[in-house]
């Protein structure tokens with residue numbers, strides 16, 4: 683696209699990300715957890731008209747398109763990798779190796795948000811990421827996600843206090859891509875909730891944010907994406 687459109691479009695920024703193929707199962711993010719088990723490109727919800735495609739309540743040119751919310755989220759990997767796996771699982775609400783919900787056995791087991799252990803404690807903790815992001819606790823709001831990892835390298839740093847250690851720190855983490863029919867009823871309320879209480883936020887910093895309007899696909903041969911907005915050539 684950049685090559686064929688230099689006179690009509692301007693490159694603003696780029697960000698390289700990567701992800702293993704879904705063919706080998708749900709890919710893992712840099713925290714080592716499977717990411718994309720529920721409500722993702724590989725495992726979408728059943729009703730895409732209710733969740734993904736823009737409807738009649740927006741402009742005509744967005745009809746059957748979708749809105750993408752992008753966040754570049756830096757992860758304190760130096761810290762996370764020193765947290766015991768059992769505590770990491772409490773943060774996420776899923777088992778690290780299998781991806782199963784805590785209290786379950788398989789990756790695709792139902793999320794049982796009310797299930798408790800013999801001592802009466804919730805299997806999936808109150809402040810865990812999956813509980814606070816789940817449609818069941820967000821009035822049914824759903825984002826269809828696709829996660830990529832990014833690695834922008836390392837920067838040297840020197841502590842400004844004794845013992846003035848010198849080290850390298852990562853600028854690496856997750857590119858969150860969330861598609862939905864209306865960010866005002868999906869990303870915004872879900873992320874507002876996560877920002878307040880999600881245990882995962884101890885390890886994350888959102889360092890870039892953007893919203894894209896993605897018009898629907900081309901109507902057929904001779905047509906092009908965005909035609910309804912920009913008019914015929």
Ligand code: HEM
Pocket residue numbers: 711713715716717718719720721722753755757774776793811812815816817825827855856858860869872873876882886
């Ligand atoms: C570094 C940041 C993040 C990491 C490492 C992360 C990781 C994960 C993991 C491991 C899961 C469980 C597996 C799965 O169902 O795919 C998950 C689920 C989910 N995450 Fe995140 N996530 C991050 C940021 C976010 C953000 C910013 C949002 C939305 C505002 C979000 C929304 C969700 C949703 C909606 C689910 C599925 C919940 C469900 O349908 O039950 N995540 N995430």
